[in-house]
Amino acid sequence: xxxxxxxxxxxxxxxxxxxxxxxxxxxxxxxxxxxxxxxxxxxxxxxxxxxxxxxxxxxxxxxxxxxxxxxxxxxxxxxxxxxxxxxxxxxxxxxxxxxxxxxxxxxxxxxxxxxxxxxxxxxxxxxxxxxxxxxxxxxxxxxxxxxxxxxxxxxxxxxxxxxxxxxxxxxxxxxxxxxxxxxxxxxxxxxxxxxxxxxxxxxxxxxxxxxxxxxxxxxxxxxxxxxxxxxxxxxxxxxxxxxxxxxxxxxxxxxxxxxxxxxxxxxxxxxxxxxxxxxxxxxxxxxxxxxxxxxxxxxxxxxxxxxxxxxxxxxxxxxxxxxxxxxxxxxxxxxxxxxxxxxxxxxxxxxxxxxxxxxxxxxxxxxxxxxxxxxxxxxxxxxxxxxxxxxxxxxxxxxxxxxxxxxxxxxxxxxxxxxxxxxxxxxxxxxxxxxxxxxxxxxxxxxxxxxxxxxxxxxxxxxxxxxxxxxxxxxxxxxxxxxxxxxxx
Amino acid sequence: xxxxxxxxxxxxxxxxxxxxxxxxxxxxxxxxxxxxxxxxxxxxxxxxxxxxxxxxxxxxxxxxxxxxxxxxxxxxxxxxxxxxxxxxxxxxxxxxxxxxxxxxxxxxxxxxxxxxxxxxxxxxxxxxxxxxxxxxxxxxxxxxxxxxxxxxxxxxxxxxxxxxxxxxxxxxxxxxxxxxxxxxxxxxxxxxxxxxxxxxxxxxxxxxxxxxxxxxxxxxxxxxxxxxxxxxxxxxxxxxxxxxxxxxxxxxxxxxxxxxxxxxxxxxxxxxxxxxxxxxxxxxxxxxxxxxxxxxxxxxxxxxxxxxxxxxxxxxxxxxxxxxxxxxxxxxxxxxxxxxxxxxxxxxxxxxxxxxxxxxxxxxxxxxxxxxxxxxxxxxxxxxxxxxxxxxxxxxxxxxxxxxxxxxxxxxxxxxxxxxxxxxxxxxxxxxxxxxxxxxxxxxxxxxxxxxxxxxxxxxxxxxxxxxxxxxxxxxxxxxxxxxxxxxx
Numbered sequence: 001x002x003x004x005x006x007x008x009x010x011x012x013x014x015x016x017x018x019x020x021x022x023x024x025x026x027x028x029x030x031x032x033x034x035x036x037x038x039x040x041x042x043x044x045x046x047x048x049x050x051x052x053x054x055x056x057x058x059x060x061x062x063x064x065x066x067x068x069x070x071x072x073x074x075x076x077x078x079x080x081x082x083x084x085x086x087x088x089x090x091x092x093x094x095x096x097x098x099x100x101x102x103x104x105x106x107x108x109x110x111x112x113x114x115x116x117x118x119x120x121x122x123x124x125x126x127x128x129x130x131x132x133x134x135x136x137x138x139x140x141x142x143x144x145x146x147x148x149x150x151x152x153x154x155x156x157x158x159x160x161x162x163x164x165x166x167x168x169x170x171x172x173x174x175x176x177x178x179x180x181x182x183x184x185x186x187x188x189x190x191x192x193x194x195x196x197x198x199x200x201x202x203x204x205x206x207x208x209x210x211x212x213x214x215x216x217x218x219x220x221x222x223x224x225x226x227x228x229x230x231x232x233x234x235x236x237x238x239x240x241x242x243x244x245x246x247x248x249x250x251x252x253x254x255x256x257x258x259x260x261x262x263x264x265x266x267x268x269x270x271x272x273x274x275x276x277x278x279x280x281x282x283x284x285x286x287x288x289x290x291x292x293x294x295x296x297x298x299x300x301x302x303x304x305x306x307x308x309x310x311x312x313x314x315x316x317x318x319x320x321x322x323x324x325x326x327x328x329x330x331x332x333x334x335x336x337x338x339x340x341x342x343x344x345x346x347x348x349x350x351x352x353x354x355x356x357x358x359x360x361x362x363x364x365x366x367x368x369x370x371x372x373x374x375x376x377x378x379x380x381x382x383x384x385x386x387x388x389x390x391x392x393x394x395x396x397x398x399x400x401x402x403x404x405x406x407x408x409x410x411x412x413x414x415x416x417x418x419x420x421x422x423x424x425x426x427x428x429x430x431x432x433x434x435x436x437x438x439x440x441x442x443x444x445x446x447x448x449x450x451x452x453x454x455x456x457x458x459x460x461x462x463x464x465x466x467x468x469x470x471x472x473x474x475x476x477x478x479x480x481x482x483x484x485x486x487x488x489x
Numbered sequence: 490x491x492x493x494x495x496x497x498x499x500x501x502x503x504x505x506x507x508x509x510x511x512x513x514x515x516x517x518x519x520x521x522x523x524x525x526x527x528x529x530x531x532x533x534x535x536x537x538x539x540x541x542x543x544x545x546x547x548x549x550x551x552x553x554x555x556x557x558x559x560x561x562x563x564x565x566x567x568x569x570x571x572x573x574x575x576x577x578x579x580x581x582x583x584x585x586x587x588x589x590x591x592x593x594x595x596x597x598x599x600x601x602x603x604x605x606x607x608x609x610x611x612x613x614x615x616x617x618x619x620x621x622x623x624x625x626x627x628x629x630x631x632x633x634x635x636x637x638x639x640x641x642x643x644x645x646x647x648x649x650x651x652x653x654x655x656x657x658x659x660x661x662x663x664x665x666x667x668x669x670x671x672x673x674x675x676x677x678x679x680x681x682x683x684x685x686x687x688x689x690x691x692x693x694x695x696x697x698x699x700x701x702x703x704x705x706x707x708x709x710x711x712x713x714x715x716x717x718x719x720x721x722x723x724x725x726x727x728x729x730x731x732x733x734x735x736x737x738x739x740x741x742x743x744x745x746x747x748x749x750x751x752x753x754x755x756x757x758x759x760x761x762x763x764x765x766x767x768x769x770x771x772x773x774x775x776x777x778x779x780x781x782x783x784x785x786x787x788x789x790x791x792x793x794x795x796x797x798x799x800x801x802x803x804x805x806x807x808x809x810x811x812x813x814x815x816x817x818x819x820x821x822x823x824x825x826x827x828x829x830x831x832x833x834x835x836x837x838x839x840x841x842x843x844x845x846x847x848x849x850x851x852x853x854x855x856x857x858x859x860x861x862x863x864x865x866x867x868x869x870x871x872x873x874x875x876x877x878x879x880x881x882x883x884x885x886x887x888x889x890x891x892x893x894x895x896x897x898x899x900x901x902x903x904x905x906x907x908x909x910x911x912x913x914x915x916x917x918x919x920x921x922x923x924x925x926x927x928x929x930x931x932x933x934x935x936x937x938x939x940x941x942x943x944x945x946x947x948x949x950x951x952x953x954x955x956x957x958x959x960x961x962x963x964x965x966x967x968x969x970x971x972x973x974x975x976x977x978x
Contacts, residue, residue, distance in 0.1 A: 248932065256744055320826055326818045333809045349936035439928035443737065447838035 006221055010039045010205045011212070016476050018395035019469030025396065026219040028188065030181065032212045037069050039209025040111075042202055043137070047109030049076045049102050049128070051083035053171025054141055055115035058214060060090060061178045065213035074098045076105025078120075106131040111206065113139035118429045119335050122148050129157045137161035137206060143228025144429065146196070151325045151332075162196040163207040166227050167214060168400040169409030170426075178215035188215035189409060190400055190477075192222040218477070220396030230393055230401040232322045236433040237315050238384045239406055240426065244419055244434055245441030246380060247272065250373055251351045253450055261354040262361070269351070270358055271373045273415035279369065281407040284478070285381070286471050288374050296371035301457035303375025303449075308461050310444040311383035318437055319387055327433070334432050355418045372453070376445065378465075381406070385470045395473040403474055495710055499528045499694045500701070505965050507884035508958030514885065515708040517677065519670065521701050526558050528698025529600075531691055532626070536598030538565040538591050538617070540572035542660025543630055544604035547703060549579060550667045554702035563587045565594025567609075595620040600695065602628035607918045608824050611637050618646045626650035626695060632717025633918065635685070640814045640821075651685040652696040655716050656703060657889040658898030659915075667704035677704035678898060679889055679966075681711040707966070709885030719882055719890040721811045725922040726804050727873045728895055729911065733923055734930030735869060736761065736908055739862055740840045742939055750843040751850070758840070759847055760862045762904035768858065770896040773967070774870070775960050777863050785860035790946035792864025792938075797950050799933040800872035807926055808876055816922070823921050844907045861942070865934065867954075870895070874959045884962040892963055 005024050007013065011032060015022045040046075046066075048059040055075070063073040075092040077084055079101055092099040106112050106128050114121060114128065125145060132138070138160055140146075149155055156162045167174045169189035181187040191214060193207040211219040222230075235241065247269040254264035279288050289300050321327040381402055388398045414422050424431070494513050496502065500521060504511045529535075535555075537548040544564070552562040564581040566573055568590055581588040595601050595617050603610060603617070614634060621627070627649055629635075638644055645651050656663045658678035670676040680703060682696040700708040711719075724730065736758040743753035768777050778789050810816040870891060877887045903911050913920070 245932075248936070252741060252745070252935075256741070316826060317823065320822045321819055324818060324822055326815050326822065329813060329815045329818075330810055333813055333815065334806065337805060337809055350940055436929070439932035440925070442932055443734075443928035446741075447737070451839060 006204055008205055008208055010035050011208050016396070018473050018476065020395075023220060023394060023396050026208055026211070028212050028216045028218060033065055036066060036209050036213055037071070039205045039212070040066075040069075040071055041205075042135075043110040043206065044071055045109050045111075046071060046073045047076050047105040047112045048073060048115060049105065049112065050115035050117070050120075051075055051077060051081070051087050052115065052117065054167070054174070055171070056083075056086070056090070057171040057175035057178075058113060058115060058141070058167075059087075059092065060175055061214045062210070063091075064178070065215070072098065074100060074105050074109070076100055076102035076109075078102055078116075103127060103131045107133060109133070109136055111137045111139055111210070113141070113210075114145070115141060117427065118142070118144045118148075118331075121145050122332070125149075126154070129160075132157065132160060134159070135200070137163060137203070139210065140164040140224070141166050143194075143224045143226075143231060146224045147228050147232070147325065147328050151328055156197060159199055161198055161200065161203045161206070162224075163198075163203050163210070164194040164196065164224055164227060165191050165207055165210045165214065165216075165219075166193070166222075166231070167191045167216065168405040170413060172413070173409045174214060181215050188217045190218050190220070190404060191216040192220050192227055192397055192400065194222050194224045194227055196224045220394065220400070222394060222397050226393055226397060229319070229322055229391070230388060230397050232327065232429070232433065233315070233319050233388075234384065234401040234405070235426075235430040236318045236322075236327075236437040238381045238402055239410055240422065240430055241318075241434040241437040242311070242314075242380050242384075242441045243272065243406075243411075243414070244438035245443075246376055246445065247419055248349065248351065248438070249442045249445045249450070250376065252446065261351070262357050265351055265354045265358045266361075266367055267370045267373055269355070269419055270367060270415075271370045272377050273411045273419070274362075275367055275369045276374055276377055277407040277411035277415070280403065284471055284474055285378060285403065285468075286466060288369065288378055289466075292369065292371050292374070296369075298457070299371035300375040300378075301462055302453045302455065303372045304379040304465065305375075305458035305461040306452035306455070307376045307379035307445060307449040308383055310449045311380040311441070312387060314437070314440050314444060315384050315387045317440075319391060330436070331429050331432050335428070349420065352418060352420045355420075375453075376449070380441070382465060382468065382470070385468075389469075395469075396477065399470065399473050399477050403470075404477060495693055497694055497697055499524050500697050505885070507962050507965065509884075512709060512883060512885050515697055515700070517701050517705045517707060522554055525555060525698050525702055526560070528694045528701070529555075529558075529560055530694075531624075532599040532695065533560055534598050534600075535560060535562045536565050536594040536601045537562060537604060538594065538601065539604035539606070539609075540564060540566060540570070540576050541604065541606065543656070543663065544660075545572075545575070545579070546660040546664035546667070547602060547604060547630070547656075548576075548581065549664055550703045551699070552580075553667070554704070561587065563589060563594050563598070565589055565591035567591055567605075592616060592620045596622060598622070598625055600626045600628055600699070602630070602699075603634070604630060606916065607631070607633045607637075607820075610634050611821070614638075615643070618649075621646065621649060623648070624689070626652060626692070628696075628699065629653040629713070630655050632683075632713045632715075632720060635713045636717050636721070636814065636817050640817055645686060648688055650687055650689065650692045650695070651713075652687075652692050652699070653683040653685065653713055653716060654680050654696055654699045654703065654705075654708075655682070655711075655720070656680045656705065657894040659902060661902070662898045663703060670704050677706045679893065680705040680708050681716055681886055681889065682708055683711050683713045683716055685713045709883065709889070711883060711886050715882055715886060718808070718811055718880070719877060719886050721816065721918070721922065722804070722808050722877075723873065723890040723894070724915075724919040725807045725811075725816075725926040727870045727891055728899055729915065729919055730807075730923040730926035731800070731803075731869050731873075731930045732761065732895075732900075732903070733908055733927035734932075735865055735934065737838065737840065737927070738931045738934045738939070739865065741935065750840070751846050754840055754843045754847050755850075755856060756859045756862055758844070758908055759856060759904075760859045761866050762900045762908070763851075764856055764858045765863055765866055766896040766900035766904070769892065773960055773963050774867060774892065774957075775955060777858065777867055778955075781858065781860050781863070785858075787946070788860035789864040789867075790951055791942045791944065792861045793868040793954065794947035794950040795941035795944070796865045796868035796934060796938040797872055799938045800869040800930070801876060803926070803929050803933060804873050804876045806929075808880060819925070820918055820921050824917070838909065841907060841909045844909075864942075865938070869930070871954055871957065871959070874957075878958075884958075885966065888959065888962050888966050892959075893966060 167189045195203040250268035384402045656678045680700045684692040739757035
């Protein structure tokens with residue numbers, strides 16, 4: 001599906017072995033910053049629309065990386081935006097021309113990066129397109145707009161390059177790891193890039209330059225459609241939606257077995273965001289199982305093989321509905337409905353009331369991996385990997401969207417806050433998706449998977465796991481960045 | 490939205506008071522059977538396509554009611570259909586021309602009633618339409634085909650009447666209560682009727698005649714779109730989807746509080762399908778609360794007011810997605826996916842393993858209404874009533890689709906079998922909808938409603954319930970039929 005081979009006139013590329021072939025990747029790093037002016041040839045003014053987590057992080061990283069060049073970064077906001085104060089506090093000001101009204105900034109940019117919320121993009125993209133100067137390049141960090149245009153019969157304005165650089169992590173991590181990169185070269189959040197329209201042949205190097213300037217340890221190629229699908233499906237599955245469903249169902253299971261609330265929370269949520277995420281991040285997926293003792297491995301195996309089928313069913317359903325546009329329509333409907341009926345928060349669920357107590361107990365001891373929890377979580381992650389592989393996504397995208405983004409960005413964030421905080425505070429599109437699909441995982445696991453985990457493990461599924469091509473793909477991807485612990489304050 | 494006033498050249502009509510006005514209704518009964526030939530003027534041959542629960546029930550009821558007239562009823566089946574044997578066992582045979590291949594039957598009918606499964610209708614309606622003889626009337630018992638045609642840009646064939654008579658209950662009940670009607674005049678399942686196309690002015694009386702011949706105690710008017718919306722939304726909410734979510738969440742709640750499985754099942758499932766359904770059916774919604782002692786009423790009130798908001802949110806979301814076509818698209822996608830990945834059954838959930846034990850305990854004592862369960866269930870029911878009222882449905886349709894069909898048909902069936910059996914065995918469209926939305930109710934109730942039920946009851950919501958117009962609408966509808974206990978063997 002995705003052609004992952006490409007060439008660059010500016011950057012040195014590498015070939016990475018992946019199951020079934022190779023992918024071309026760009027290994028990032030600050031030593032490449034002197035090449036940025038070449039990559040940005042033809043671009044003197046970069047406009048960043050939006051000052052949400054991504055907008056803020058990208059504007060700051062780009063400005064820092066382009067220090068000493070004559071390329072400027074200007075932030076464009078809606079009139080009266082509440083974000084203006086923080087932008088000014090970070091050195092983007094009207095006085096020096098680096099902060100302005102968004103349509104004015106759009107009209108003045110050679111590369112215009114659209115980092116406003118999906119709903120705003122849906123509502124205003126036509127005005128923004130109309131403001132562009134001839135030859136300006138449109139930059140996206142998310143495939144949503146493509147999905148929206150397809151649903152509504154719209155299109156990108158002809159004659160303008162359309163590129164995407166999509167950091168595989170939250171805006172906070174994109175900035176924080178970039179700063180860590182001042183000490184550890186190569187620290188950062190990986191990105192995918194895509195070229196959707198390239199009227200003058202500049203697009204690849206411009207996208208790669210943008211990604212390098214963001215601090216991406218490695219950049220891999222995708223398509224806007226592939227990005228959209230893997231991202232929107234991922235946030236409804238292992239990145240967020242399924243995590244919520246998993247922790248609620250495991251919490252209940254533990255409580256029904258007689259565990260006190262704190263113990264149940266540790267078995268469910270804390271285990272996933274803490275030791276399981278850490279093990280996968282440092283040592284990979286197979287290590288989660290290998291580091292268990294034989295009894296633990298038996299529990300893992302039965303939980304894994306009981307969960308895999310139900311997980312795969314749901315991921316397939318999510319994928320179909322995202323690919324079909326159905327999921328997007330429900331997001332748009334929800335936007336309309338939410339005007340009059342705001343979404344209720346989930347943070348009131350009983351399990352979240354114990355999270356403070358659990359956080360206080362941290363550091364007193366190392367929480368061991370719970371084998372049942374691990375089996376359930378790893379099965380869900382593997383189900384998503386398999387579904388993406390079946391649908392033809394590139395291996396870089398599969399491992400980033402199904403493993404790395406979870407264990408390096410989202411789960412550590414949830415470890416510091418909690419899962420409910422994340423579900424109640426992430427992007428509207430992600431939030432709606434998680435609320436829609438989290439309960440599907442929860443109920444399928446409670447009603448089908450956990451009862452089936454009493455049975456002996458299915459050896460075929462287990463062998464498929466232990467010999468899975470994803471382990472090599474993950475190792476290859478992991479080699480390309482230093483092992484960084486994301487410090488979340 | 491719905492014009493509920495109409496006239497008949499054949500049947501005596503009545504006016505029923507409903508909140509905000511009146512509705513014209515037809516009170517049924519066997520004493521009207523002599524008028525059937527008039528109502529069916531122009532129709533000598535009725536074809537019933539399909540021998541599922543509805544097809545079987547309607548074919549049998551029509552044949553019995555039209556005994557002694559020269560109007561024949563013929564069943565049409567797909568070649569090689571497994572249903573042929575049962576149809577023959579019930580007297581529909583090739584030999585006497587009352588059983589045949591479906592397209593041949595379609596070509597030979599003056600009124601062709603389409604009671605095949607939604608997926609088959611979606612796949613084959615064009616062939617069936619093409620087979621019709623000039624002037625033949627198309628009969629439906631479900632608005633699905635209208636939704637499908639709208640989604641796909643198709644249309645009904647011009648020049649043919651299109652009518653619907655939609656029994657508000659399962660096929661089994663339609664036949665069983667008709668038989669009970671041999672003793673108790675007026676026993677039966679209510680129906681709505683709609684006229685979608687009427688090229689020659691016959692449609693109203695033909696539809697009313699069909700409904701009378703089915704044994705409908707009362708027939709009320711709707712539109713095909715209104716029928717479709719209330720039916721598809723209803724089965725995802727109080728008729729099936731929400732029931733499943735409610736019982737799973739209440740079962741877990743009781744188990745977490747320390748109840749043994751049998752006790753928990755009695756509080757959750759048994760309570761709803763047994764005493765709560767019976768009370769509503771015999772005495773109405775308000776009686777459920779009024780028959781509780783003061784402590785019980787306090788528990789009811791808090792459960793009711795905590796549940797109403799989350800329930801209403803979800804029903805509104807379901808409605809939007811059904812009305813928008815999004816839900817239908819997901820059903821179609823699921824059909825495609827289910828070819829290779831069959832749906833897993835939910836009957837393995839832990840709660841269902843105790844249902845046999847609970848059934849065995851019946852009769853030993855009268856299970857009292859559990860006030861918390863009652864508050865949750867009645868709140869969900871009222872939320873659906875309110876959403877339908879806000880969307881402009883006629884009161885007859887509201888009470889039938891939100892109350893009567895549940896307490897007179899579906900819940901008694903679930904009482905005899907169990908809820909899981911129903912979810913795993915009803916129509917494909919209903920099954921998919923229940924599996925999609927049941928978990929939403931479950932998780933919202935567990936995470937938002939039940940924690941909030943600790944708080945004092947919201948008096949505004951309570952007053953809205955006790956003074957609700959639905960109580961009068963329900964009384965008016967209930968007066969129109971004898972109080973029958975549906976014997977489910």
